Amino acid sequence: MSETSELLEIKHLTKSFGTTSVLEDINLTVRKGEAVVLVGPSGCGKSTLLRCIGALEDIQGGEIIIDGERIVKGGKNPKVGMVFQSYDLFPHLNVLDNITLAPRKVLKRDKAQVKEEARELLRRVGLADKEKSLPRELSGGQKQRVAIVRALIMQPEIMLFDEVTAALDPEMVREVLEVILDLAKQGRTMMIVTHEMQFARAVADRVIMIDGGRIIEENTPGRFFTEPQTERARQFLNTFTYESVKK
Amino acid sequence: MDPQVINEYLPLFGDAALLTVGLGAAGIGLSIVIGLICSLVQFYRIPAARQIVRIYIELSRNTPLLIQLFFIYFGLPKIGIKTDPTVCGIVGLAFLGGSYMAETFRSGLEAVDKVQSESAYTLGLNRFQTFIYVILPQAVSTSIPPFVANVIFLLKETSVFSAVSLMDLMFTAKDLIGLYYNTTESLFLLVVFYLIILLPVSLLGALLERKLTGYRTANEKVRRGMIAQRKEASGNVGN
Numbered sequence: 172m173s174e175t176s177e178l179l180e181i182k183h184l185t186k187s188f189g190t191t192s193v194l195e196d197i198n199l200t201v202r203k204g205e206a207v208v209l210v211g212p213s214g215c216g217k218s219t220l221l222r223c224i225g226a227l228e229d230i231q232g233g234e235i236i237i238d239g240e241r242i243v244k245g246g247k248n249p250k251v252g253m254v255f256q257s258y259d260l261f262p263h264l265n266v267l268d269n270i271t272l273a274p275r276k277v278l279k280r281d282k283a284q285v286k287e288e289a290r291e292l293l294r295r296v297g298l299a300d301k302e303k304s305l306p307r308e309l310s311g312g313q314k315q316r317v318a319i320v321r322a323l324i325m326q327p328e329i330m331l332f333d334e335v336t337a338a339l340d341p342e343m344v345r346e347v348l349e350v351i352l353d354l355a356k357q358g359r360t361m362m363i364v365t366h367e368m369q370f371a372r373a374v375a376d377r378v379i380m381i382d383g384g385r386i387i388e389e390n391t392p393g394r395f396f397t398e399p400q401t402e403r404a405r406q407f408l409n410t411f412t413y414e415s416v417k418k
Numbered sequence: 419m420d421p422q423v424i425n426e427y428l429p430l431f432g433d434a435a436l437l438t439v440g441l442g443a444a445g446i447g448l449s450i451v452i453g454l455i456c457s458l459v460q461f462y463r464i465p466a467a468r469q470i471v472r473i474y475i476e477l478s479r480n481t482p483l484l485i486q487l488f489f490i491y492f493g494l495p496k497i498g499i500k501t502d503p504t505v506c507g508i509v510g511l512a513f514l515g516g517s518y519m520a521e522t523f524r525s526g527l528e529a530v531d532k533v534q535s536e537s538a539y540t541l542g543l544n545r546f547q548t549f550i551y552v553i554l555p556q557a558v559s560t561s562i563p564p565f566v567a568n569v570i571f572l573l574k575e576t577s578v579f580s581a582v583s584l585m586d587l588m589f590t591a592k593d594l595i596g597l598y599y600n601t602t603e604s605l606f607l608l609v610v611f612y613l614i615i616l617l618p619v620s621l622l623g624a625l626l627e628r629k630l631t632g633y634r635t636a637n638e639k640v641r642r643g644m645i646a647q648r649k650e651a652s653g654n655v656g657n
Contacts, residue, residue, distance in 0.1 A: 225540050249542050259537040263555045263633045272551060273541035305633050318537075325541060 178203045178238055178328060178360050179224065185232030186216070186223055186384075193219050195384045197233070201329070204358040208365060208375035208392070212407060216384040217364045218256075221331045224362065225253045238328055249277075252327030256334040258314040260306040260321070266293070267302040270321045277325070285324070292320045296350050312343030316350055323354075330354065330361040337366060348374075368411050372396050380404050423603045427594060434590040435611045441504065441584065442573045442615075445511025449572065452512060453519020460520070461527045471520070478517035484578045486510050491582040507579045515572045522568055526561030527553060559630045566623030570616055587611050 179201040186194040194216045201207050209217040222228045224235055226248040235242040237250045260269050270289040274280045293299050296316040306314055315335050322330060332351060336344040348370045354361065355374050365371055371378060371392065378395040380388040380403075388395065388404045399405050456471045458464075478486070487510040494501050501509075530553050538548040580589035591608040595601050 227536055227539070247542070248540070251540065253537070253540040255533055255537060257531075257533050259531075259533045261534065261538075261552055261556075263559065273538075273543060276547050276551065277542040307633065321541065 176202045176204075178205075179362075180236045181224075181233070182236075183233035184220075184223065184230060184235060186219055186228060186230050193384050194223070197386060199379065199386065199389075201360060201362060203328075203360055205376045206355045206359075206361050206363065206374050207377050207379060208363045208371040209379050209381060210365070210368070210371060210407070211381040212410075215381045217381045218333050220381065221253075221333050221362060221364055224329075225251050225331055249325065250328040251331060252322030252325055252329070253331045254315065254318045254322055254333065254335050256337045258306065258311065258318070258338070260314055260318055262306050264305075265302070266298070266304050266306070266309070266317050269306070269317060270324055273321070274324055289320070289324060292323060293317075295353075296320055297346070310343055311339045312346045315339065315343075315347045319347075319350055319354075328360060330359055332361065332363040332365070334364050334366065336370075368396070368408070380407065382407070419602050419606060420600070423598075423600050424607060427600075427603060427607055430590055430594070431587065431607045431611050434585055434587045435615060437584065438573070438576050438579075438586045438611075439615055441507045441511065441579065441586070442576050444508045445576070446515055446569055446572050448508065448512035449515025449519050452516030453523050456516060456520035457523035457527060460524050475517040475520055478513055479521075482578075483510060483514045483575050484581055486513055487578065487582050503579075503582050503584045506582050507576070507584050510582075511572060511576065514575065515568065518568045518571070519565070522561050522564045523557065525564070526557035526559075529560045530556045559633070562623070562627045562630055566620070566627070569623070570619055573616060573619065574612070 177200050179199075181197055181199045184194055184197040185192070197220060209220065211217050219228060223230055224237075224242065226242050226244050226246060229244040240250070242248060242251075260266075261272070264272065267286060267289055270292070271282065271285045274285045274288075275282055290299065290302060293302055296319065298313060298316055298320075301309065301313060301317070306317070309317065318335075319330075335351075336347050339347065344367065348367065351361075351363065352370075352374050363371070363374065375392040378388075378390055378392050379386055380390075380395070380399075380401075382403055388399060388401045390400065394400075395404065396408065399408060456475065459467045459471045487506060490501055490510050490513075491503070491506045534552055534556070535548050538552045543551065576586055577588040579586045580592060583589075585593075587608055591604045594604045
């Protein structure tokens, strides 16, 4: 890979809440068009890492650079699109207004034009008939698909997905993951935090395992899930199977 | 009860009611402005101003309006500030109402989930846009019921205005009782006129609440839609 195709670069990132260290010396690069999946046990720091990249957290050391620009909390961060675990649609706006708010107010784009684009995106995620619905009238899976569209319309360079299916009923998970898979096929750069291991394997170009605030393994999905290099990763993956549990 | 007396008193109570409504509206309008400013200072944790607001709120909420009016009406002239009764009534009501409104608006602002501003931020909206388009509409809708309660409470509080010689409803009733001893008629009219003022406020409040909180309450249409979706979703799993 050439030097120029690196979109995201994290160097010696350190993050702590008060005296509690959450991330220690994280080094990581993401190339344009790459889908990187972050896995690890709860509280390992993977969501915090995503939030740091999304400029939602201040960092105590190191730097995060996206497309040559340093990420600072509270600064402008137009290259990143983010979808959260909790449904974060604006409850007082209908689906179309949720999606068009940012393009209209931030990019000052023409209302009719944005609406057209929003409708096209909604159609692609199978929600063409929901543009007038309020968030509370949607199922969890539908809400997350709208949230994805809302982030996409701002044309971010990199999409961050923070456990977007963790709060969903099992039957809703698939419809959301399929949208993300579709984006991966189109060559979007993204970082995904997930506990859905099957999905991780399907979508990832690279899997990164984090534990105790450190990257402990970086691997291709094929190798990570079949022959992980570290004992910790093996243990972690074992928690997803019940083979060792005997009745 | 003598209908003749009631008929005679009606215009007097009518004038008094207008005064009550006028002063009440002015005082409440001002207290909304004060409340908005104070709640924003607290919500955005603006240093120094925040402490001042805190002191004001505690001072205003924990002293009776009557005493506040006495301070403004009799106290301020002692340090050379002249106050006329009308200004005194409006300022007094605003001083009391400001703190109630501040706490009402603050609770509304704080009820908006943090992830709302975070997602607004990741979409590129600045702080002002986030406040106007995302936080405020949601805060207003949660604040409506306590806000209406505040308005009613403040309108009723105007009944102590008589203490600073404002000819409001209470003043008129007491005055007429003192002059002619028609206690029953006077008290009857007093109750009727307060109801005439306050019932529409209550009704309007209920209407406003229904209009502004509609997006949170499931109506029949919504419920039917949800059920249809669930069926659709469970159907999809099969294929």
